[in-house]
Amino acid sequence: MAKIYLDWASTSPPLFSMQKELQQSAHLFGNPSSIHTYGSEAEKALSDARRLIGECTDASPEEVIFTSGATEANNMIAFSFLKKHLFSPAREERPQIIISGIEHASLWEPAETLSKTGFDVFVAAADSSGIIQPKAVISLCTPRTVAVFCMLVNNETGAIQPVKEIVSAVKQWAAQHSTTIHVHTDAVQAFGKLWFSFRDLGADSAALSAHKTGGPKGVGALLLKKKTAIDFLYCGGGQENKRRPGTENLNAICFFARTAKKRITNLEDNLRKARSMMDMVITQLSRIDEVVLVPASRKPSLQSLYSPYILSLAIVPVPSEVIVRSLDEHGIAVSAGSACNLKSRKKQRRVLLAMNIDSTTAESAIRISIGPETTVQELHSFTSTLQKIVPLHLHLAKRIRQPGKKSSSIRSK
Amino acid sequence: MESMYLIKYGEISLKGENRKLFEKQLRKNILAKLKDIPARIDHKPGRVYLYTQKEYTRQVEHALSTVFGLVGFSKATPCQKNIDIIQEIAIQLAGNYRKNNPGRTFKIEARRTDKSFPLSSYEIACKTGAGICTAFPEFTVDVKNPDWTLSIEVREQVYMYGETFPGLRGLPAGCNGRSLLLLSGGIDSPVAGLLMAKRGLYVDAVYFHTPPYTSEKAKDKVKQLAEVLGTYIPSFKLYGVNFSEIQVCIAQHAPVKAITLFSRAHMMKIANLLAERIHATSLITGECLGQVASQTPESLRFTGSFSALPVFRPLIGMDKEEIILKARKFGTFDISTQPFDDCCTIFAPDHPLIKPKYDEIIDDFHSLQTNELIQKAVGDAELLIRS
Known part of the structure; x- marks a missing residue:
């Protein structure tokens, strides 16, 4: 049985072709903070990596803070406001944060925590295409607003968010009201896949992850605009300019930088290929009556609206897990929403529900996500396998479950 | 010393x-x-x-x-x-x-x-x-x-x-022979098995899994429960029966309202056959009167009719709190409450029969003609855990 991996948005296979480059830095074990030769060699490798990540995002090297991944980067930003506003004796009124309703749990849950610890957290709703419009954010701004969180590419729908427009609208609003608002973007699903310039974007910070683009797990970065007055929770070491103390995960960072560089170099080629493959999949899927694309407005060639690396679809009312496990039996790996969230079903569908997608469709939604190494044949196999397995499941589900209806209270286990 | x-x-x-x-x-x-x-x-x-x-x-x-x-x-x-x-x-x-x-x-x-x-x-x-x-x-x-x-x-x-x-009191497991427990991943059935082991039974268990409708994690959860049962019950064994084909057949052909009931009845039939194979002389279930649609007197009468062996239901008169208390004491509660379902919602009708009339549905049951599938499921039963 062929093994087909279509879950690149949760993690990607490491770029094995780069093992040789990885080995080049494998002998470096010195602590970059040490002043002896071991240390300075390590320090040099670290600053090379920093420069590369800067190049990959059009950020200056000193704007790159290495972290254990995007989850840490998102948490660092969210909880820095705790320190800045709540621990501050000058605080007068409840600070307020605006978060998009479609954020990943690594930003959403810290925001929930903030809302329980003295912040007002307002949620900017997505439109039915899964996109956060700048006006949805601006309408929530108040003089108490200290931060706006909005991701660059949504991990479930692939919807590209107009972050640049949001930043400029927010900054303009802030200037008019003589205040400052920090805009943070989770750029995980864009990084290495869709080009973005940190400088052009104008955001104050952005989170990146290494392992979604062929790099190692356990490493990522926070991009932080120069001269941003921010105080992170952790202290106790001078690393990363005191902002992320702790000895750097040097070998992983080196591999991260090199794989990122490779992805950025080939970004346009990969993107062209992904667009043509995803358009093909969307066209094929639209021919299967039972398949609903999520959101329904997803069509081929909507290049400026959706990342061609991510697609959500649903076979209503078949529960997504059934389709995922059925495909898995045929060697095809796809996902039912964000893998980080699968354990808590209640929260699992938050993003789709925030886009006003009905709960039956949301419960049936599966996500396929592709990468540069995905082939046309693999996607053909996916669509044909899906066509093969859908009728039985659909027949059963339609026969037994009445879509949209809640189950009665007395129900068999 | x-x-x-x-x-x-x-x-x-x-x-x-x-x-x-x-x-x-x-x-x-x-x-x-x-x-x-x-x-x-x-x-x-x-x-x-x-x-x-x-x-x-x-x-x-x-x-x-x-x-x-x-x-x-x-x-x-x-x-x-x-x-x-x-x-x-x-x-x-x-x-x-x-x-x-x-x-x-x-x-x-x-x-x-x-x-x-x-x-x-x-x-x-x-x-x-x-x-x-x-x-x-x-x-x-x-x-x-x-x-x-x-x-x-x-x-x-x-x-x-x-x-x-x-001590745990009761009778030494085994002095009343062997019994087969229908073990799900829920709170009740592990407690039922342990309570009957306390009455002197060697207990083995059977778990019905329905891939791809139920997950490998649900199966792992049952294995973890089995490990706990094995600490109390000497030579405890867990058998796994693949229930998918039968479940799909029921879901396709049975009256929608009777799907759950017919599934339970099939589990009884399979458990009887498996019991024979392992020399068990009784069955144990975690059923508790009125807890769900398949545990009303009428439903139990229907599912029970497919067992030639006595079916012990030690939880029948307990309330949920009492059962949970025992589950905590035996150390099964935290495993049972892991969020991996042993039944897919796809097979759970919105309005299951609550008071099935035996005579009215028995023909539907027989018309499913699942005997061959049952024999196959029993034949393919695998030993998952031996303590």
Whole structure:
């Protein structure tokens, strides 16, 4: 049985072709903070990596803070406001944060925590295409607003968010009201896949992850605009300019930088290929009556609206897990929403529900996500396998479950 | 150094002719738990003693507290039949108790089966008690409601023991033969299995899984439950039956409202056949009256009719809180509440039959013609866990 991996948005296979480059830095074990030769060699490798990540995002090297991944980067930003506003004796009124309703749990849950610890957290709703419009954010701004969180590419729908427009609208609003608002973007699903310039974007910070683009797990970065007055929770070491103390995960960072560089170099080629493959999949899927694309407005060639690396679809009312496990039996790996969230079903569908997608469709939604190494044949196999397995499941589900209806209270286990 | 435990069993001692069989089973079950460490059991009239080496006391105490059939056990100190030595040891034991416990009232329970010992039970108690009070003046005697009871038994030698650890009570598993438990990943069925093991059954279990509708994680969860059951039940085994084909057949052809009921009925049929294979003479389920649609009297009458073997339902009259309390005590609750379902919502009709009429649905049931699928499912049953 062929093994087909279509879950690149949760993690990607490491770029094995780069093992040789990885080995080049494998002998470096010195602590970059040490002043002896071991240390300075390590320090040099670290600053090379920093420069590369800067190049990959059009950020200056000193704007790159290495972290254990995007989850840490998102948490660092969210909880820095705790320190800045709540621990501050000058605080007068409840600070307020605006978060998009479609954020990943690594930003959403810290925001929930903030809302329980003295912040007002307002949620900017997505439109039915899964996109956060700048006006949805601006309408929530108040003089108490200290931060706006909005991701660059949504991990479930692939919807590209107009972050640049949001930043400029927010900054303009802030200037008019003589205040400052920090805009943070989770750029995980864009990084290495869709080009973005940190400088052009104008955001104050952005989170990146290494392992979604062929790099190692356990490493990522926070991009932080120069001269941003921010105080992170952790202290106790001078690393990363005191902002992320702790000895750097040097070998992983080196591999991260090199794989990122490779992805950025080939970004346009990969993107062209992904667009043509995803358009093909969307066209094929639209021919299967039972398949609903999520959101329904997803069509081929909507290049400026959706990342061609991510697609959500649903076979209503078949529960997504059934389709995922059925495909898995045929060697095809796809996902039912964000893998980080699968354990808590209640929260699992938050993003789709925030886009006003009905709960039956949301419960049936599966996500396929592709990468540069995905082939046309693999996607053909996916669509044909899906066509093969859908009728039985659909027949059963339609026969037994009445879509949209809640189950009665007395129900068999 | 050798350590010695006095084992007390309650209900077995009420047995008449068969008492020896029960005792033998209990001994077998205890030793099965201690097969990797040096331990021996000595049966004296009216008493069972277990001997082990001092370094194994933790394992032994764990084993004795997870074996069905004993009321309690105590660490015993044997000594010579000499009142001075008895007194000395009594003071030592009182000192140990005093170090670890706040209570300061005590009582001595002396018993003398060896009537050649010159002091009567009462005299032994008085002398020893006086010794303790002299050594620890803050100790006072309270025969009605003591914090601490020291037992002294004068037999072929003297045995002294203070604290009694509680046992699980019941009958030794196995003395009532073997039974097959229908185990799901829920809270109820593991408790049901353990309660029946407590009534002297060797329990094995069968789990029905429905891939791809149920996940590998749901199966892992049941395996974890099986591991816990295995700590209480000697030679516990878990069998897995792939239920997918039957489930799909039912879901396609049965009246929608009867799907759950028919699935349960099939599980009964399969469990009967599997029971035959493993020489089990009864079934156990976690059913509890009225808990869900398939557990009403009418539903139980229907599903029960597919079992030739008696079906034990020890939870039938309990409420959920009582069951949860027991699940916590047995240590299965935290596993059962992991969020991996053992049944897919796709097979759960919105309005299942609550009061099925047997005569009205039995023809629908037979028209499914699943006998071949049932035989296949039983034939392919796999052994998932052997403890």
